[in-house]
């Protein structure tokens with residue numbers, strides 16, 4: 598019997614990054630030495646004291662349902678973190694915990710958007726935003742940032758995209774995939790725009806702990822009370838604490854919205870995993886030195902990778918300001934051939950590099966920019982050196 602899928606299911610693309618990861622995994626299982634630049638997760642271990650907190654929670658029998666929107670103790674830890682790192686004050690009813698920040702973002706979409714509402718999404722964007730917005734029958738409105746302007750989101754870019762149907766502006770700083778950090782003056786200008794046009798701001802701050810060259814992360818909600826009232830801040834323990842598998846993310850925002858998101862979550866997943874919640878408390882409140890150590894190591898890799906990539910003729914790689922990705926422009930190679938096949942776009946380039954050089958990376962088209970590729974440097978330095986050697990060799994083999 599053929600399954601008559603819903604139109605929603607039919608139009609939802611599976612996560613491209615996860616798809617590449619599973620293809621690379623399959624090649625590795627076949628014994629092929631694949632260098633994997635596809636991953637969106639730190640290659641570091643979850644800190645030992647965080648693991649220990651979860652083990653202790655198991656021993657103490659903290660293994661049952663918790664309140665659907667998370668335990669108060671974790672909400673308090675999040676409130677402490679938001680005060681400590683972001684200068685923000687929230688009450689318990691303004692915070693909720695979900696199964697990763699991807700889930701937090703989906704709760705926001707479910708609770709806030711009506712069919713036909715427009716949400717402004719600056720490109721290049723994280724692949725999930727547009728799919729989640731479409732899943733709730735709303736409409737992502739893409740505004741294109743440019744490499745020449747360091748992929749910075751500006752009021753000048755956003756303002757012309759606003760229509761009477763616009764409900765929210767989605768911001769992701771530092772950005773996956775470009776690493777761009779929105780400059781302070783533009784944060785202010787975008788916040789003012791949101792106030793003037795009565796829009797919500799959704800601020801995904803998953804990579805806040807990874808900024809480079811002396812840049813500091815600023816939460817847009819911390820600019821002033823009027824901005825805070827219309828901002829839903831979303832963050833996660835996944836990246837800062839190397840806890841991708843634990844699935845703990847959180848949202849902070851207007852109590853009315855958080856309550857609605859909590860009600861939805863209670864009907865969909867119930868609570869995030871009890872023992873992971875305990876671990877997240879320790880991550881947020883415990884020593885933060887490993888976060889700094891991880892950032893220093895990522896920075897070392899970033900400098901190497903950007904430097905090396907920019908020595909490859911016809912390739913251009915902007916210096917990412919945050920996160921753990923580089924986003925080189927490879928369009929200078931489009932039109933060249935490999936074994937008689939012409940490479941015309943980022944998907945064909947990624948396929949070529951996987952098949953020929955055994956390097957896994959994500960085509961930029963998935964993030965809304967077909968001129969680019971996304972490479973994650975969440976891999977040991979030796980792997981990065983090997984991978985970039987291979988990329989260079991494969992690109993040099995292309996014929997004009």
Ligand SMILES: Cc1ncc(COP(=O)(O)O)c(C=O)c1O
Pocket residue numbers: 637696697698699700723769772773801803832833834835841844845846
């Ligand atoms: C920009 C961005 N936001 C959110 C997430 C989701 O992280 P998690 O669901 O693990 O909290 C990711 C993961 O790759 C991301 O890149």
